[in-house]
Amino acid sequence: MERILQGFERAAGASPAIRFIDVMLRGAGQVMFMDNPLTGLFFVAAIVWGAFAVDAPLVALAGLLALAVATGTALVGGFDRASWRVGLYGYNALLTGLALGTFLAPGAMHFVFVVIAGAFSVVVSEAVGRFLKVHAVPGLTFGFVLTAWLFLLASHGFAGLPAGGLPTAVLPGGATVVASDPLAPGAFLAGVALSISQVFLKDSIIAALLFLAGLAVASLPAALLALAGAVIAVAVAHLAGAESDLVTGGLLGFSPVLTAVALGTVFGKPTPRGLAYAAFGTVVTVIAQAALNAGLAPFGLPALTMPFVLVTWLFLLARPAPAA
Amino acid sequence: MERILQGFERAAGASPAIRFIDVMLRGAGQVMFMDNPLTGLFFVAAIVWGAFAVDAPLVALAGLLALAVATGTALVGGFDRASWRVGLYGYNALLTGLALGTFLAPGAMHFVFVVIAGAFSVVVSEAVGRFLKVHAVPGLTFGFVLTAWLFLLASHGFAGLPAGGLPTAVLPGGATVVASDPLAPGAFLAGVALSISQVFLKDSIIAALLFLAGLAVASLPAALLALAGAVIAVAVAHLAGAESDLVTGGLLGFSPVLTAVALGTVFGKPTPRGLAYAAFGTVVTVIAQAALNAGLAPFGLPALTMPFVLVTWLFLLARPAPAA
Amino acid sequence: MERILQGFERAAGASPAIRFIDVMLRGAGQVMFMDNPLTGLFFVAAIVWGAFAVDAPLVALAGLLALAVATGTALVGGFDRASWRVGLYGYNALLTGLALGTFLAPGAMHFVFVVIAGAFSVVVSEAVGRFLKVHAVPGLTFGFVLTAWLFLLASHGFAGLPAGGLPTAVLPGGATVVASDPLAPGAFLAGVALSISQVFLKDSIIAALLFLAGLAVASLPAALLALAGAVIAVAVAHLAGAESDLVTGGLLGFSPVLTAVALGTVFGKPTPRGLAYAAFGTVVTVIAQAALNAGLAPFGLPALTMPFVLVTWLFLLARPAPAA
Numbered sequence: 001m002e003r004i005l006q007g008f009e010r011a012a013g014a015s016p017a018i019r020f021i022d023v024m025l026r027g028a029g030q031v032m033f034m035d036n037p038l039t040g041l042f043f044v045a046a047i048v049w050g051a052f053a054v055d056a057p058l059v060a061l062a063g064l065l066a067l068a069v070a071t072g073t074a075l076v077g078g079f080d081r082a083s084w085r086v087g088l089y090g091y092n093a094l095l096t097g098l099a100l101g102t103f104l105a106p107g108a109m110h111f112v113f114v115v116i117a118g119a120f121s122v123v124v125s126e127a128v129g130r131f132l133k134v135h136a137v138p139g140l141t142f143g144f145v146l147t148a149w150l151f152l153l154a155s156h157g158f159a160g161l162p163a164g165g166l167p168t169a170v171l172p173g174g175a176t177v178v179a180s181d182p183l184a185p186g187a188f189l190a191g192v193a194l195s196i197s198q199v200f201l202k203d204s205i206i207a208a209l210l211f212l213a214g215l216a217v218a219s220l221p222a223a224l225l226a227l228a229g230a231v232i233a234v235a236v237a238h239l240a241g242a243e244s245d246l247v248t249g250g251l252l253g254f255s256p257v258l259t260a261v262a263l264g265t266v267f268g269k270p271t272p273r274g275l276a277y278a279a280f281g282t283v284v285t286v287i288a289q290a291a292l293n294a295g296l297a298p299f300g301l302p303a304l305t306m307p308f309v310l311v312t313w314l315f316l317l318a319r320p321a322p323a324a
Numbered sequence: 325m326e327r328i329l330q331g332f333e334r335a336a337g338a339s340p341a342i343r344f345i346d347v348m349l350r351g352a353g354q355v356m357f358m359d360n361p362l363t364g365l366f367f368v369a370a371i372v373w374g375a376f377a378v379d380a381p382l383v384a385l386a387g388l389l390a391l392a393v394a395t396g397t398a399l400v401g402g403f404d405r406a407s408w409r410v411g412l413y414g415y416n417a418l419l420t421g422l423a424l425g426t427f428l429a430p431g432a433m434h435f436v437f438v439v440i441a442g443a444f445s446v447v448v449s450e451a452v453g454r455f456l457k458v459h460a461v462p463g464l465t466f467g468f469v470l471t472a473w474l475f476l477l478a479s480h481g482f483a484g485l486p487a488g489g490l491p492t493a494v495l496p497g498g499a500t501v502v503a504s505d506p507l508a509p510g511a512f513l514a515g516v517a518l519s520i521s522q523v524f525l526k527d528s529i530i531a532a533l534l535f536l537a538g539l540a541v542a543s544l545p546a547a548l549l550a551l552a553g554a555v556i557a558v559a560v561a562h563l564a565g566a567e568s569d570l571v572t573g574g575l576l577g578f579s580p581v582l583t584a585v586a587l588g589t590v591f592g593k594p595t596p597r598g599l600a601y602a603a604f605g606t607v608v609t610v611i612a613q614a615a616l617n618a619g620l621a622p623f624g625l626p627a628l629t630m631p632f633v634l635v636t637w638l639f640l641l642a643r644p645a646p647a648a
Numbered sequence: 649m650e651r652i653l654q655g656f657e658r659a660a661g662a663s664p665a666i667r668f669i670d671v672m673l674r675g676a677g678q679v680m681f682m683d684n685p686l687t688g689l690f691f692v693a694a695i696v697w698g699a700f701a702v703d704a705p706l707v708a709l710a711g712l713l714a715l716a717v718a719t720g721t722a723l724v725g726g727f728d729r730a731s732w733r734v735g736l737y738g739y740n741a742l743l744t745g746l747a748l749g750t751f752l753a754p755g756a757m758h759f760v761f762v763v764i765a766g767a768f769s770v771v772v773s774e775a776v777g778r779f780l781k782v783h784a785v786p787g788l789t790f791g792f793v794l795t796a797w798l799f800l801l802a803s804h805g806f807a808g809l810p811a812g813g814l815p816t817a818v819l820p821g822g823a824t825v826v827a828s829d830p831l832a833p834g835a836f837l838a839g840v841a842l843s844i845s846q847v848f849l850k851d852s853i854i855a856a857l858l859f860l861a862g863l864a865v866a867s868l869p870a871a872l873l874a875l876a877g878a879v880i881a882v883a884v885a886h887l888a889g890a891e892s893d894l895v896t897g898g899l900l901g902f903s904p905v906l907t908a909v910a911l912g913t914v915f916g917k918p919t920p921r922g923l924a925y926a927a928f929g930t931v932v933t934v935i936a937q938a939a940l941n942a943g944l945a946p947f948g949l950p951a952l953t954m955p956f957v958l959v960t961w962l963f964l965l966a967r968p969a970p971a972a
Contacts, residue, residue, distance in 0.1 A: 564761075
């Protein structure tokens with residue numbers, strides 16, 4: 001594997017086109033914090049598989065288009081070259097494209113908006129990163145969340161951008177939560193797997209395995225933490241009496257998965273203390289997910305990865321200096 | 325009185341258990357910015373009285389449980405020991421527990437969430453404090469507001485956490501404001517007293533007197549400013565034509581009470597200029613309370629002390645350097 | 649023209665009353681970033697004309713009253729004298745007064761609130777400016793937006809402050825966008841002109857010409873960029889299929905106009921690269937306007953100039969250092 005990566009790196013050094021693809025793949029990998037083109041390749045494969053599995057290839061196209069536009073925008077626009085090289089201008093765009101593809105109806109104007117959103121996500125990511133620099137906290141996927149929310153909301157104002165799959169706006173508290181008890185082992189495992197694939201808005205167990213494999217080739221701890229985060233999320237959500245469809249569909253688990261990886265290994269150390277801190281953050285992310293689902297209901301907006309962003313920001317800011 | 329406090333301090337120095345209780349009491353006192361265990365004792369008595377007065381002792385239990393959990397979490401978690409000693413990790417947890425007890429239905433799962441919220445409030449308070457440090461502004465009760473909002477909203481997603489007393493979510497502007505004129509002296513005084521007890525989500529005149537007494541033993545200016553803030557709030561709200569039930573129930577006055585104490589003495593000097601600045605902030609807090617009541621209506625969330633937090637942040641940030 | 653301004657400056661130096669009027673006029677000019685009393689005079693004339701044109705002179709009165717109160721508050725309150733002299737404490741107040749006059753029903757209590765809002769806007773502007781100083785980003789019109797939103801929302805809680813012209817709160821996504829195609833040249837030009845006059849919440853082509861003239865006397869590039877911003881906004885909004893009434897009424901263009909001027913000349917350089925960056929920001933502001941229109945619908949609040957503030961903050965924060 002090392003050999004393959006070294007060969008690819010040599011090729012990328014010799015050809016701007018291969019370098020561009022290398023940076024795009026790294027951008028895909030950065031959704032899960034991995035600066036690794038092979039990880040990115042697994043992730044792209046999972047995205048494409050997941051999109052075809054639900055007969056929506058245009059969703060994958062929207063994601064990859066936004067990723068390409070962002071990678072090009074950051075290059076041409078004179079943004080920080082070191083950040084560009086490791087894919088840090090790409091991951092928010094990829095997620096933004098996937099979200100626009102998932103929640104809006106496809107069409108020509110749709111792809112124009114995906115292009116604009118891809119380029120804008122570079123500006124947002126850079127702005128957020130610089131704003132938070134003074135606090136020594138990373139922007140995480142907030143660039144994605146803010147860009148996607150703006151474009152999804154804007155669909156209500158433009159006939160050229162119809163809102164295909166957005167949830168209907170409702171006031172919270174109207175529906176009764178239906179929690180089926182107990183959770184069968186198969187449903188539990190499906191919830192765990194889909195909690196991982198839903199990080200990329202994908203609803204596929206095979207995609208989940210590809211995502212895990214992609215993580216594992218770059219970082220085994222990250223893969224284990226993603227899995228642990230998903231297990232915690234499904235267990236906590238179920239015990240608290242969450243709607244079973246949400247639990248087994250992974251819709252309460254994708255943000256906790258990201259929190260577990262971020263706090264447990266990427267921005268923290270997997271010491272016992274650090275892991276306990278990460279586990280607590282993961283539990284709280286499940287609650288934040290339920291909270292933001294309710295809080296965003298009047299806007300008809302999905303929470304996306306905002307629960308992960310909010311909780312991880314708080315836990316990184318609060319981290320006791322010598323301990324965790 | 326000095327003698328009692330010194331004796332208690334000696335005992336706390338000798339026994340970790342008494343120190344823990346000392347820090348819990350200081351945490352209660354810090355809701356009104358007082359680093360004083362006797363103040364805290366008065367406050368706890370007022371909370372317990374107010375809870376029993378409306379036949380809801382579990383509300384007081386939820387508050388004290390969250391306070392104990394937060395005090396323990398901050399101790400074990402390695403958070404700043406000096407801040408811990410003066411109760412700065414406790415007050416947000418106490419208020420969070422009281423809010424969860426007030427707005428959610430009691431039950432076993434309920435208390436599990438109170439424990440999680442108590443621990444989480446430590447993380448939030450620390451994160452908010454560090455974020456604002458660069459701006460030389462304190463976190464105030466934002467740790468409470470953010471934690472409580474998240475857990476209250478999350479109740480809509482978990483069958484194990486039913487929302488007992490949350491307001492029904494509505495769009496603003498639908499109801500007609502009923503302002504009865506004139507305001508009888510008794511109603512005015514009730515409004516003033518309950519504006520103070522509602523700082524702790526309590527609806528009791530005797531509790532209000534205990535809160536005032538607790539303030540007075542630590543700082544007479546603080547007690548007078550709390551009273552003045554309540555008088556200003558009730559007068560302004562009534563003159564502006566606010567719903568009479570809200571005015572006389574103290575529900576438009578608890579945030580202004582906190583603003584008056586914060587700007588008038590804790591973070592400002594009671595000079596004529598400083599008091600005028602605090603009075604203006606107090607008036608604006610009444611308006612902010614009405615605004616946030618309307619702005620939070622679609623979420624079915626109470627404003628809690630956010631009007632105080634928002635206005636006091638603005639007034640502290642804007643403070644003209646040499647003057648006020 | 650230079651001669652007139654010099655004579656006026658001499659007179660202002662000799663008389664505090666004329667200085668006060670000078671600062672008020674500069675405050676009006678600062679709505680479009682111009683530190684120039686003649687620009688301010690044009691703007692005030694446009695505001696008065698626009699108000700009388702729709703038979704609502706009290707709206708202009710509310711704006712000028714808030715401007716006078718803020719100018720006086722900042723002077724007496726000991727705020728930064730240099731900022732005061734160039735009108736930086738005035739523009740948010742003027743806009744706040746115009747917004748309260750436009751969206752609330754007139755009356756005695758109404759003007760009391762305009763006075764409070766005018767003074768409060770000074771505190772908000774100063775607070776926002778200081779908060780953002782560490783990020784080297786200006787407060788723009790956020791002081792106006794925050795103050796106006798608070799007072800508009802508060803109208804739902806006070807019988808003394810009836811909400812005359814506020815939009816009815818609705819959940820987004822309920823209405824169908826009606827985009828009439830094609831856009832006739834006259835409608836296009838009306839949309840461009842009103843996009844400029846709506847910066848001041850005015851719906852008048854003659855007012856638009858006065859605003860442009862006022863800009864031109866201080867800065868021809870600014871006037872041209874305002875015009876270009878309006879053209880871009882109307883074209884983009886129409887192409888995306890926005891509601892025709894909004895497009896031709898200038899209601900999707902006033903924020904983009906401000907973005908174009910801010911990024912193109914005030915806080916940026918009109919190089920090809922800088923203009924391309926400003927043009928992209930202007931396009932994104934149209935999308936942000938549609939987004940915030942939908943996002944604020946549940947509150948029954950107008951977006952005011954928040955789309956401009958949000959996008960310009962992001963673009964200023966993200967600005968690649970040597971390039972744009």
